[in-house]
Amino acid sequence: MQIYNTLTRRREEFVPLKDKEVKIYVCGPTVYDFFHIGNARVFITFETFRRFLKYRGYKVTYVQNFTDIDDKLIKRANEEGISVKELADKYIQEYFKDADALGIERADYHPRATETISDIIELVKKLYDEGYAYEVDGDVYYRTRKFEGYGKLSHQDIDELAAGARIEVGEKKEDPLDFALWKKAKQGEPSWESPWGKGRPGWHIECSAMALKFLGETIDIHAGGPDLIFPHHENEIAQSEGATGKPFAKYWMHVGYLNINNEKMSKSLGNFFTARDVLSKYDPEVIRFFMLSAHYRSPINYSMELIDQAQKGLERLYNTVNDLTYYLKNTAGQTASPGLTIELEPYKERYIKAMEDDFNTADAISVLFELSREINTALREGVSADSGQKALALMKELGGILGILKKEGEVNLEEEIELLIKKREEARRNKDWSTADSIREQLKKMGIILEDTPGGVRWKKEIL
RNA sequence: GGCGGCAUAGCCAAGUGGUAAGGCAGAGGACUGCAAAUCCUUUACCCCCAGUUCAAAUCUGGGUGCCGCCUCCA
Numbered sequence: 001m002q003i004y005n006t007l008t009r010r011r012e013e014f015v016p017l018k019d020k021e022v023k024i025y026v027c028g029p030t031v032y033d034f035f036h037i038g039n040a041r042v043f044i045t046f047e048t049f050r051r052f053l054k055y056r057g058y059k060v061t062y063v064q065n066f067t068d069i070d071d072k073l074i075k076r077a078n079e080e081g082i083s084v085k086e087l088a089d090k091y092i093q094e095y096f097k098d099a100d101a102l103g104i105e106r107a108d109y110h111p112r113a114t115e116t117i118s119d120i121i122e123l124v125k126k127l128y129d130e131g132y133a134y135e136v137d138g139d140v141y142y143r144t145r146k147f148e149g150y151g152k153l154s155h156q157d158i159d160e161l162a163a164g165a166r167i168e169v170g171e172k173k174e175d176p177l178d179f180a181l182w183k184k185a186k187q188g189e190p191s192w193e194s195p196w197g198k199g200r201p202g203w204h205i206e207c208s209a210m211a212l213k214f215l216g217e218t219i220d221i222h223a224g225g226p227d228l229i230f231p232h233h234e235n236e237i238a239q240s241e242g243a244t245g246k247p248f249a250k251y252w253m254h255v256g257y258l259n260i261n262n263e264k265m266s267k268s269l270g271n272f273f274t275a276r277d278v279l280s281k282y283d284p285e286v287i288r289f290f291m292l293s294a295h296y297r298s299p300i301n302y303s304m305e306l307i308d309q310a311q312k313g314l315e316r317l318y319n320t321v322n323d324l325t326y327y328l329k330n331t332a333g334q335t336a337s338p339g340l341t342i343e344l345e346p347y348k349e350r351y352i353k354a355m356e357d358d359f360n361t362a363d364a365i366s367v368l369f370e371l372s373r374e375i376n377t378a379l380r381e382g383v384s385a386d387s388g389q390k391a392l393a394l395m396k397e398l399g400g401i402l403g404i405l406k407k408e409g410e411v412n413l414e415e416e417i418e419l420l421i422k423k424r425e426e427a428r429r430n431k432d433w434s435t436a437d438s439i440r441e442q443l444k445k446m447g448i449i450l451e452d453t454p455g456g457v458r459w460k461k462e463i464l
Numbered sequence: 465g466g467c468g469g470c471a472u473a474g475c476c477a478a479g480u481g482g483u484a485a486g487g488c489a490g491a492g493g494a495c496u497g498c499a500a501a502u503c504c505u506u507u508a509c510c511c512c513c514a515g516u517u518c519a520a521a522u523c524u525g526g527g528u529g530c531c532g533c534c535u536c537c538a
Contacts, residue, residue, distance in 0.1 A: 009468090030537085039538050071536075072536075154467080154533075156533085157466075160465090225537080227537055228538065230534065259531085263531080264532070264537095293476075293486095293487080294478090298477090299531075299532085306488095309476060310476085310488085316488095320502095323501075360478075365487080366477090366478065366486035369485095373503085376502055377503065380502065449501090450499090451501055452496075452498090453502090458500090
């Protein structure tokens with residue numbers, strides 16, 4: 001199993017710190033608003049990797065945090081005239097609504113920064129005692145130049161970084177590169193007691209503290225969005241390794257950007273879509289399929305056209321699953337001939353091989369398409385019930401890792417629909433094509449698609 | 465200015481030395497009352513130039529173009 005490590009900029013053999021146990025920390029959303037589809041890409045991507053690791057027998061402990069105290073939350077809460085906690089509670093709920101809808105399995109732990117304050121304070125204290133932090137008038141800063149490896153993740157030279165750094169008004173840092181671990185409370189802001197007086201945590205320290213608390217000093221995989229590499233993850237390394245003296249994470253993983261019209265999605269450009277927007281227009285599985293159809297480190301472009309393309313592709317896979325299901329229910333075993341057998345093992349092996357190659361979901365999906373074609377062919381020639389069952393199970397098994405092919409296409413015929421189909425059959429026998437076609441249209445509007453096959457009339461529910 | 469990524473058919477997209485997966489769209493065919501679905505066939509001088517090699521989309525150098533990070537951001 002190979003994983004690309006941002007730290008070394010190479011693909012590395014994946015060896016967990018301990019046996020087959022994998023500890024993963026993913027930076028979660030700042031809960032001041034609905035999350036957007038760029039966030040969704042991160043959550044879907046790493047959650048899918050977790051599924052695959054579990055599938056391969058790893059015991060995964062997965063942590064994804066909520067940032068529920070920061071400038072953006074404070075600003076938004078003030079605008080809405082509610083407390084920061086009320087705002088955060090609201091958007092954590094909304095997070096779960098959207099994430100659940102997208103089929104994103106819940107993490108083992110979803111810690112909140114505000115519930116980790118005592119751990120954060122302990123960590124800052126430790127950094128202070130070690131000389132990695134200093135206090136100025138109630139603020140505590142990290143002494144960046146004291147940490148030897150600073151810049152190793154983003155591969156930036158510390159002096160080059162210093163050239164671009166700025167000190168904001170009101171900050172009293174020793175060095176422009178230093179960053180806040182603890183911020184002195186301002187009037188009307190949420191705050192907690194600390195050795196440096198009332199205040200709140202800086203942004204980066206919470207992730208160090210939560211990873212430490214739930215996963216320990218060294219974790220296997222730390223993951224997140226691409227724009228977290230600098231400064232967020234760089235700072236996390238400085239904090240965690242400064243405090244423990246041990247490597248923070250063995251593998252650092254980052255997804256590519258999700259772009260709109262080939263440009264980074266951002267609020268200032270107004271090219272912004274929340275997951276909820278997109279969920280109102282597309283089936284969640286289509287969104288997952290779309291995101292997983294390119295390599296996770298490549299940028300992907302979001303547009304209706306491309307999502308439509310993805311939907312068509314997913315429909316093709318579903319046609320196979322539904323045709324096979326139908327066949328097994330209605331046709332298999334009814335003929336005297338034993339039927340074909342499909343060699344399934346090679347597909348499974350190729351799929352696993354693709355996923356073990358730095359999670360090449362695009363390649364894995366192509367295996368599903370090839371399996372799909374072979375099943376389709378076998379279906380017209382007559383596949384054995386046993387082999388058909390196994391093929392169906394494999395499609396669902398491999399699709400399930402990606403979070404697709406989970407729907408049941410068949411529904412029980414309601415009487416009204418049954419009646420319509422009978423009427424249409426009668427019309428067809430009388431070669432009354434216009435009546436037959438209008439009934440088919442009528443059913444289409446009800447979400448029922450009819451197919452006249454050599455074996456008789458097939459119907460299916462429109463599922464995407 | 466510093467650092468990095470990408471450039472494969474109309475579109476999307478795999479492929480890190482041995483003469484190009486897969487999907488969408490298109491064309492032709494089979495099936496069909498018509499559709500739909502499915503199957504078969506078909507569509508690539510792998511951005512340009514030079515080099516290394518028996519052999520390069522894949523390695524090296526140069527060029528062009530696009531994108532990103534260095535500042536809150538997934």
